[in-house]
Amino acid sequence: MAIYNFSAGPAVLPKEVLLQARAELADWHGSGMSVMEMSHRGKEYMGIHAQAEADLRELMGIPANYRVLFLQGGAHLQFSMIPLNLMRDKASADYVNTGEWSKKAIAEAKKFCAVNVVADNKDKNCSYVPVFDTWKCDPNAAYLHYTPNETIGGVEFNWIPGTGDVPLVADMSSNILSREIDVSRFGLIYAGAQKNIGPAGLTLVIVREDLLGQVAAGTPTMLDYKIHADGDSMYNTPPTFAIYMAGLVFQWLKKNGGIAAMEKTNIAKSQLLYAAIDSSNGFYNCPVNKADRSRMNVPFTLKDAALDGEFLKQADARGLLQLKGHRSVGGMRASIYNAMPLEGVQALVGFMNEFARSKA
Numbered sequence: 001m002a003i004y005n006f007s008a009g010p011a012v013l014p015k016e017v018l019l020q021a022r023a024e025l026a027d028w029h030g031s032g033m034s035v036m037e038m039s040h041r042g043k044e045y046m047g048i049h050a051q052a053e054a055d056l057r058e059l060m061g062i063p064a065n066y067r068v069l070f071l072q073g074g075a076h077l078q079f080s081m082i083p084l085n086l087m088r089d090k091a092s093a094d095y096v097n098t099g100e101w102s103k104k105a106i107a108e109a110k111k112f113c114a115v116n117v118v119a120d121n122k123d124k125n126c127s128y129v130p131v132f133d134t135w136k137c138d139p140n141a142a143y144l145h146y147t148p149n150e151t152i153g154g155v156e157f158n159w160i161p162g163t164g165d166v167p168l169v170a171d172m173s174s175n176i177l178s179r180e181i182d183v184s185r186f187g188l189i190y191a192g193a194q195k196n197i198g199p200a201g202l203t204l205v206i207v208r209e210d211l212l213g214q215v216a217a218g219t220p221t222m223l224d225y226k227i228h229a230d231g232d233s234m235y236n237t238p239p240t241f242a243i244y245m246a247g248l249v250f251q252w253l254k255k256n257g258g259i260a261a262m263e264k265t266n267i268a269k270s271q272l273l274y275a276a277i278d279s280s281n282g283f284y285n286c287p288v289n290k291a292d293r294s295r296m297n298v299p300f301t302l303k304d305a306a307l308d309g310e311f312l313k314q315a316d317a318r319g320l321l322q323l324k325g326h327r328s329v330g331g332m333r334a335s336i337y338n339a340m341p342l343e344g345v346q347a348l349v350g351f352m353n354e355f356a357r358s359k360a
């Protein structure tokens with residue numbers, strides 16, 4: 001039986017990547033060593049590290065004046081590193097609040113700077129993206145932070161805010177590499193790896209060079225982007241195996257048509273799933289405004305929540321795993337990242353239709 005893993009993160013990885021890692025696990029390319037055992041200063045690992053960065057730059061079209069940093073601490077540590085590094089001499093930072101992850105970023109930033117929440121979607125239970133015209137942006141803000149894909153709420157921006165000279169900062173943890181984006185529109189992009197990049201333990205930061213080197217006084221060395229940029233992400237020991245795995249994922253993406261091809265498949269996958277929900281005569285419901293529905297994380301509820309347990313049990317028995325919704329919202333959530341094949345979504349939709357019919 002085929003197994004399809006709909007976990008929100010850590011999440012499904014491409015099968016080919018896992019098999020390649022297995023084949024190379026104990027002896028990487030005839031080196032006699034596992035990548036896990038290599039010095040991060042040795043030529044083998046340095047090559048893996050440089051190739052991963054080069055492939056990511058190619059995939060995303062990252063301009064030369066941006067640095068790529070392979071860090072640790074998860075997206076959560078970025079919630080602190082961003083204000084510590086980007087406030088410079090400014091009085092406040094702008095934040096958009098579109099759900100759970102925005103809220104966490106805002107709460108942490110408040111420890112380091114004055115936060116101006118320029119827009120939120122609380123009036124409709126965090127189910128939509130507030131239109132840009134309504135945002136109360138400060139032209140003197142140090143930066144504007146937003147969450148292009150709310151992993152828990154399933155709300156995704158299908159546009160990029162235009163902030164002029166104010167650097168745009170984006171938490172792309174759950175939709176990086178899933179759609180084409182113009183990196184030059186951003187001051188800083190960050191993402192925990194465990195959704196669409198690779199295993200947990202690696203955090204990716206892409207930052208415009210002119211924003212480096214103005215860290216707040218007293219900031220720990222490890223939290224200064226410039227230290228990591230100057231050290232090519234090897235100021236301290238980087239998460240070598242996670243970077244190696246991310247590199248394999250980047251090569252897999254390149255082999256499979258790059259981000260443009262992924263985006264096409266992601267559109268097809270998400271449309272198929274939303275169509276099943278919307279055509280179920282209310283048996284299933286997705287609370288998110290149609291235009292702002294995530295292509296990566298699809299939350300939905302059953303009309304009768306008493307059937308949740310049975311739905312999950314039957315799904316499990318068919319190899320459709322980890323569909324339980326986030327504890328804060330309940331119901332179901334299907335995360336359909338790049339590595340989820342179309343067949344997985346087809347299998348899920350087939351099961352959902354059958355389950356609904358069996359309860360009619």
Ligand SMILES: *Cc1c(COP(=O)(O)O)cnc(C)c1O
Nearest residue numbers: 074075076101151171173174192
């Ligand atoms: C998962 C997630 C995070 C948290 O990532 P950690 O690596 O666990 O810190 C933050 N933001 C978004 C949008 C996420 O999806």
